[in-house]
Amino acid sequence: xxxxxxxxxxxxxxxxxxxxxxxxxxxxxxxxxxxxxxxxxxxxxxxxxxxxxxxxxxxxxxxxxxxxxxxxxxxxxxxxxxxxxxxxxxxxxxxxxxxxxxxxxxxxxxxxxxxxxxxxxxxxxxxxxxxxxxxxxxxxxxxxxxxxxxxxxxxxxxxxxxxxxxxxxxxxxxxxxxxxxxxxxxxxxxxxxxxxxxxxxxxxxxxxxxxxxxxxxxxxxxxxxxxxxxxxxxxxxxxxxxxxxxxxxxxxxxxxxxxxxxxxxxxxxxxxxxxxxxxxxxxxxxxxxxxxxxxxxxxxxxxxxxxxxxxxxxxxxxxxxxxxxxxxxxxxxxxxxxxxxxxxxxxxxxxxxxxxxxxxxxxxxxxxxxxxxxxxxxxxxxxxxxxxxxxxxxxxxxxxxxxxxxxxxxxxxxxxxxxxxxxxxxxxxxxxxxxxxxxxxxxxxxxxxxxxxxxxxxxxxxxxxxxxxxxxxxxxxxxxxxxxxxxxxxxxxxxxxxxxxxxxxxxxxxxxxxxxxxxxxxxxxxxxxxxxxxxxxxxxxxxxxxxxxxxxxxxxxxxxxxxxxxxxxxxxxxxxxxxxxxxxxxxxxxxxxxxxxxxxxxxxxxxxxxxxxxxxxxxxxxxxxxxxxxxxxxxxxxxxxxxxxxxxxxxxxxxxxxxxxxxxxxxxxxxxxxxxxxxxxxxxxxxxxxxxxxxxxxxxxxxxxxxxxxxxxxxxxxxxxxxxxxxxxxxxxxxxxxxxxxxxxxxxxxxxxxxxxxxxxxxxxxxxxxxxxxxxxxxxxxxxxxxxxxxxxxxxxxxxxxxxxxxxxxxxxxxxxxxxxxxxxxxxxxxxxxxxxxxxxxxxxxxxxxxxxxxxxxxx
RNA sequence: GGGGACGUGGCGGAAUGGUAGACGCAGCGGACUUAAAAUCCGCAGCCGCAAGGUGUGUGGGUUCGAGUCCCACCGUCCCUACCA
Numbered sequence: 001x002x003x004x005x006x007x008x009x010x011x012x013x014x015x016x017x018x019x020x021x022x023x024x025x026x027x028x029x030x031x032x033x034x035x036x037x038x039x040x041x042x043x044x045x046x047x048x049x050x051x052x053x054x055x056x057x058x059x060x061x062x063x064x065x066x067x068x069x070x071x072x073x074x075x076x077x078x079x080x081x082x083x084x085x086x087x088x089x090x091x092x093x094x095x096x097x098x099x100x101x102x103x104x105x106x107x108x109x110x111x112x113x114x115x116x117x118x119x120x121x122x123x124x125x126x127x128x129x130x131x132x133x134x135x136x137x138x139x140x141x142x143x144x145x146x147x148x149x150x151x152x153x154x155x156x157x158x159x160x161x162x163x164x165x166x167x168x169x170x171x172x173x174x175x176x177x178x179x180x181x182x183x184x185x186x187x188x189x190x191x192x193x194x195x196x197x198x199x200x201x202x203x204x205x206x207x208x209x210x211x212x213x214x215x216x217x218x219x220x221x222x223x224x225x226x227x228x229x230x231x232x233x234x235x236x237x238x239x240x241x242x243x244x245x246x247x248x249x250x251x252x253x254x255x256x257x258x259x260x261x262x263x264x265x266x267x268x269x270x271x272x273x274x275x276x277x278x279x280x281x282x283x284x285x286x287x288x289x290x291x292x293x294x295x296x297x298x299x300x301x302x303x304x305x306x307x308x309x310x311x312x313x314x315x316x317x318x319x320x321x322x323x324x325x326x327x328x329x330x331x332x333x334x335x336x337x338x339x340x341x342x343x344x345x346x347x348x349x350x351x352x353x354x355x356x357x358x359x360x361x362x363x364x365x366x367x368x369x370x371x372x373x374x375x376x377x378x379x380x381x382x383x384x385x386x387x388x389x390x391x392x393x394x395x396x397x398x399x400x401x402x403x404x405x406x407x408x409x410x411x412x413x414x415x416x417x418x419x420x421x422x423x424x425x426x427x428x429x430x431x432x433x434x435x436x437x438x439x440x441x442x443x444x445x446x447x448x449x450x451x452x453x454x455x456x457x458x459x460x461x462x463x464x465x466x467x468x469x470x471x472x473x474x475x476x477x478x479x480x481x482x483x484x485x486x487x488x489x490x491x492x493x494x495x496x497x498x499x500x501x502x503x504x505x506x507x508x509x510x511x512x513x514x515x516x517x518x519x520x521x522x523x524x525x526x527x528x529x530x531x532x533x534x535x536x537x538x539x540x541x542x543x544x545x546x547x548x549x550x551x552x553x554x555x556x557x558x559x560x561x562x563x564x565x566x567x568x569x570x571x572x573x574x575x576x577x578x579x580x581x582x583x584x585x586x587x588x589x590x591x592x593x594x595x596x597x598x599x600x601x602x603x604x605x606x607x608x609x610x611x612x613x614x615x616x617x618x619x620x621x622x623x624x625x626x627x628x629x630x631x632x633x634x635x636x637x638x639x640x641x642x643x644x645x646x647x648x649x650x651x652x653x654x655x656x657x658x659x660x661x662x663x664x665x666x667x668x669x670x671x672x673x674x675x676x677x678x679x680x681x682x683x684x685x686x687x688x689x690x691x692x693x694x695x696x697x698x699x700x701x702x703x704x705x706x707x708x709x710x711x712x713x714x715x716x717x718x719x720x721x722x723x724x725x726x727x728x729x730x731x732x733x734x735x736x737x738x739x740x741x742x743x744x745x746x747x748x749x750x751x752x753x754x755x756x757x758x759x760x761x762x763x764x765x766x767x768x769x770x771x772x773x774x775x776x777x778x779x780x781x782x783x784x785x786x787x788x789x790x791x792x793x794x795x796x797x798x799x800x801x802x803x804x805x806x807x808x809x810x811x812x813x814x815x816x817x818x819x820x821x822x823x824x825x826x827x828x829x830x831x832x833x834x835x836x837x838x839x840x841x842x843x844x845x846x847x848x849x850x851x852x853x854x855x856x857x858x859x860x
Numbered sequence: 861g862g863g864g865a866c867g868u869g870g871c872g873g874a875a876u877g878g879u880a881g882a883c884g885c886a887g888c889g890g891a892c893u894u895a896a897a898a899u900c901c902g903c904a905g906c907c908g909c910a911a912g913g914u915g916u917g918u919g920g921g922u923u924c925g926a927g928u929c930c931c932a933c934c935g936u937c938c939c940u941a942c943c944a
Contacts, residue, residue: 215864215939222863225943252944265944305942331942341944349861350942424943543939601886608870608886655884656872664872668885676884678899724874727883734883803879808925810879848924854878856924 004681006645010767014116022783023118025074027515027526035071036530037063038510040538040546041078044104044126045085048111050578050627050653050665051539053637057650057764058575058659058722059537060117064763065717067118068787074530076513077112077119079105081128082437082502090468097436098464101128111638116646116766118783125516127505128436132512134459135521136504137441141452142560144442148194151450154429158186163472164433165190185291190431191440191498195552199224199423201566202551211571213660216543223544225424229253230408231338232417234264234314237323241272241312248272248314248326251337251422255411256403259392260344260365262355264314264326265307269334276310276328283308283328290330305354306330317416318393329354337422345382352382365391366400428549430501435466435474437499445486445493454487460495473497506546507553510536510568522562536569543574573720576662578653580633582622583610593632594619597639601667624664635665647765648674654764655726677768679733680761683741684754684772692744699749700798705735706753707795710788713760722764729761751776756788804829805856806838814855822849829855 017023039059042052063075079101086097105126112119125132143149157166161179165188176183195202203224206217232255233247240247250264266273268290277284286308308328316322324342331350332341345355346364355362362378366387373390389395394410395403411417431440439460441453453460463481466474475481475497486493508521514530515523538546547569554568583599585592600613610619627634640649652673657663709732716725736753739746754776762769762782773782797818802825804812812834816825826847829835835857842859849855 218864219939222940227943229944250944254944329942331944333943336943343944348944350944353942422943540938652884658873661866661873666872666885669872672884675899723872724883727874730883801879805878805925813879846924850878850925854925856878858924 002685004678004685004768004771006647006677006767009771010116010646013767013770014113016770016781017118017783018113018121022781023073023075023120024122025072025076025120027529029529030072032070032072034074034530035063035066035535036074036510036533037066037535038076038513038533038537040536040542041080041506041509042108043080043083043085044101044108046104046107048108048115048637050635050637052112053115053649054578054653054659054663055537055539055575056112056115056117057653058573059535060115060650060766061654061717061722061763062535062537063118064766064783065787067783068759068762068785070786073118074513075118075120076123077117077121078124078509078513079108079126079128080502080506080509081105081126082133082499082505084434084436086436087434087468094468096464098128101126101436114638114641114646115650118766123513123516125512127438127502127509130459130461132509132516133438133505134461135512135518136438136500136508137453137458137460138455139508139521139557139560139562140438140500140504141441141455142562143193143556144452146556146560148197148556149191150194151189151191153187154190154192155185156188156190156429158184158188160184161471165431188431190429191500192427192429193504193552193556195428195549196423196425198552198555199226199425200421201555202425202548205551205555205567208567209570209572212569213572213574216540216547216572216574219543220548223425223548226421227253227423228419228421230255230404230411230417231420231422232317232411234317234324234342235416237313237315241275243275244272247416248340249338250340250342251420252342254344254347254404255407256389256392256395256398256400257344257347257365258316258318258342258407259395260346260363261316261324261342262345262351262361262363263343264324265329265332265341265343265354266326267332267334267339268328268330270328270332270339272310272312272326272340273328283310286328290328305350305357307354307358309358317411317414325360327354327358335426336424346378347382347384349382349384352378352380356380363391365389428501428503428552430504431498432501433473433476433497434499435462435468437502438505439475440496440498440500442496443484443486443493444496445489445491447491448486448488448493451486451488451493457487475499503545503549504553507549508557510550511554511557511563520562522557524562524564527562528564531563531565532568532570535571535573537573537575539577540574547572573659575659576657577626578665579624579662580627580635580665581624582631582633584620584622585612586618586620591622593622593630595632596635596667626662627665640670644670644674645677645767647768648677651676651726651764654722656723658723659720676730676733677765680757680765680768681772683733683736684758684775686741689741689747689750690744692747694748695745698739699746700794702735702739702746702749702753703794704797705732706749706756707791709760710756710790711795714787714790717763726764729757729764732757758782759785759788800852802829802852803854804832804835805854806835806859808856809838811835811838818852822851825849825855829857 037059039055063073067073081101086101089095089100090097127133159166159176159179159181161181162176166176166183175181203221203226206220209217229252231249231251233249235247268287273287277287290306310326310328312326313323314326316324343351345352345362347366364376364378366383367373367376367390368383368385368387386400389398389403395406398406408419439462441458441460443451443453445451463478466478468474482495482497484493484495510533511522511527511531514526550568554563555566557563558566583594585594598613600611602609610621612619625631625633648670652670653663656669709728712728713725716722739750758769758772759782769782799815800818802814802816803810804814812832814828814832816828826849839859844857844859846858
């Protein structure tokens with residue numbers, strides 16, 4: 001017997017598939033149904049990690065499965081290649097972002113190819129190539145023309161050391177994630193995409209995505225945060241402040257509680273607050289103090305409500321004799337609603353906290369069921385539950401919803417306000433003051449204003465001669481790049497030096513894959529053939545931003561006529577992370593981690609222990625954590641490929657946990673997968689069995705097992721339950737031992753079993769499967785072989801083992817042919833010796849026979 | 861504060877309301893070997909010599925039958941956040 005050697009076998013088959021162009025997808029309709037499978041494309045950080053191995057293997061399993069089932073499969077790969085790490089490398093090591101990026105891509109491409117994934121590499125592109133980002137500039141200008149792109153002055157996080165804007169995610173506890181400097185709020189003119197125009201469509205579209213996880217749909221819905229309420233204006237007592245002649249506008253979702261109003265509060269950034277601050281140092285000091293509060297979780301949790309009574313009073317909209325004080329309050333946000341609220345402390349916790357602190361009135365207007373109006377009191381907790389409105393004039397006695405409608409109607413009749421829908425979602429700020437991104441293709445002209453770069457001058461390419469020796473945007477200090485003549489008037493003008501947020505790059509790449517050489521952004525015919533993506537796979541960390549942006553851009557491009565689909569991803573699967581045990585040295589003051597490669601694991605008295613290989617020093621086995629350099633629990637894919645083969649790595653990472661959950665990498669686990677690979681090979685690496693008469697009964701038994709396996713494995717892939725399917729494959733190999741190759745009496749059924757088995761493992765261990773297929777004399781390659789077809793007739797059991805319960809506890813079992821009449825089964829069950837022991841002294845009250853399943857005897 | 865997910869052996873986990881613990885890891889025993897590794901065969905929830913009992917976070921409920929469905933509680937993890 002020849003031992004299986006992945007080192008020889010695996011490269012051979014990868015080369016064979018590549019030479020034959022096996023995975024090249026055709027844009028021509030060949031009659032087969034199309035299937036577009038896509039994993040979120042990687043950022044070219046330099047090396048692939050186990051998370052990539054898991055992600056791309058998962059997609060590959062589905063791709064190979066669908067292909068075998070007769071689909072025309074598109075499975076492309078690209079690179080999300082713009083972004084800060086390349087510039088950081090440039091600043092730290094003096095390399096150029098472009099060179100650094102393409103070197104990383106080259107290295108990672110080779111690693112991904114090692115993984116044996118069935119990628120159509122002919123469609124590969126990187127977002128940092130002008131051929132890609134130039135097309136992005138083209139549709140950006142189309143959206144600009146449509147009015148979906150605009151500029152406005154916005155507050156941004158400014159890193160005073162790096163001289164750049166930071167995304168919210170890059171601000172940690174108020175400091176820049178790289179420089180550690182305290183982040184400043186600055187007002188800058190920024191570019192925005194009008195995603196809020198699509199807020200309703202993006203919420204409503206979620207209901208069509210029935211193959212998305214509920215969790216992700218819910219997260220998006222919460223992120224968009226649609227709420228319905230009332231927007232109305234308070235009139236001022238006395239002369240209105242300048243600019244507020246029409247009144248002070250507020251937004252509320254609880255107009256039913258208007259008679260519980262206690263005060264009005266405005267955000268520290270509200271124009272009225274700024275106006276007052278300009279006139280009064282006291283107000284200015286208060287506003288400044290509000291700004292200092294941090295935005296971290298702990299700070300918000302403990303942040304005290306701060307308020308400043310402006311002395312201004314407004315008139316209650318339903319009672320001209322009733323006036324309310326206007327406060328500046330730190331808990332009111334300028335960028336939600338109108339930046340001003342009316343407060344009803346009895347029924348809102350924040351309002352209540354504030355009212356108690358500043359001794360403002362608390363008047364309940366919602367009476368809980370079973371509470372009495374004379375005795376109902378508000379203590380330190382606001383009442384937000386259901387109830388009946390009271391203390392509220394015309395709304396008295398109404399339910400909450402009816403009262404909301406009545407209040408809105410009254411306000412509309414008074415022409416003082418109207419029902420309004422408000423979103424949490426903000427327009428998408430896409431300006432970055434960075435070099436390594438898509439240049440925004442616009443020219444600023446003193447005479448003409450903003451001028452789009454003419455189509456025949458696209459792409460606007462990044463200059464390569466830039467320096468990173470100083471902080472700030474290299475494009476801004478480039479000696480010549482930005483100085484151009486105005487395309488409109490020919491006068492001196494300047495290019496926009498902001499580049500696009502990299503999330504723009506990833507919000508349409510799936511459409512570009514349909515035809516990456518298209519002369520326009522999207523080849524519509526090709527996109528119509530492939531889109532939507534039938535199955536998208538990636539990390540849950542993109543549940544909101546990337547997936548929301550991609551949905552938005554798809555809808556915008558559809559409205560522009562470039563695409564036909566409204567939703568880019570029909571199916572979404574979010575996979576878990578790859579984790580690993582950590583190992584720590586004992587008796588060190590702070591955690592001192594040790595890399596798995598330096599650790600030797602053993603068992604002492606049945607308990608797992610870890611030792612330092614070099615010295616034998618005993619180590620603690622720590623928590624299981626996401627693989628990270630800081631925890632030193634990273635395992636490099638290439639080391640695993642070398643040691644156990646690619647197929648073993650693929651198999652283990654798919655077998656150990658359900659795909660949506662974290663998988664715990666372990667040496668023992670991958671060794672087990674490697675053992676399985678070797679055992680599979682041994683099963684095929686045998687002499688043909690001697691000719692003999694076939695044993696019909698045993699052959700049928702093997703065929704039953706084979707077809708049950710086909711059903712189980714097929715369903716496990718369709719339902720993303722890879723771990724269960726792989727367990728069935730392991731189980732089957734154990735069953736196969738009962739039908740050895742030396743037994744000529746089952747040779748035909750065994751041949752069928754091996755043929756099916758080989759095709760069923762092919763998505764997981766494609767190299768091994770090819771080798772086995774070749775060994776057994778299969779026609780062509782297994783990669784081109786059709787998926788085995790399940791035959792229910794061959795899978796049907798002739799004789800069943802039916803458990804017999806007495807009062808719900810298993811007491812025996814009977815054997816009966818499938819479909820045996822109930823009366824017969826009942827008689828068999830009552831006659832069973834194990835059962836009769838437990839029936840002694842009892843009277844049988846009832847016998848429940850579930851056909852072909854179970855018998856339960858009720859007795860007392 | 862709001863939302864969500866999950867609690868099953870030593871571990872990862874399996875189980876259309878129908879034999880709980882498949883499959884794997886770790887463990888134990890055996891074969892082969894001078895020996896070890898590798899490989900192969902076997903055992904294995906827990907208590908018990910056994911018969912048997914007991915068992916899916918806790919307590920109730922529905923059902924002939926509950927890991928699965930319902931209610932309450934406990935615990936863990938994730939997301940989100942002064943969003944009016």
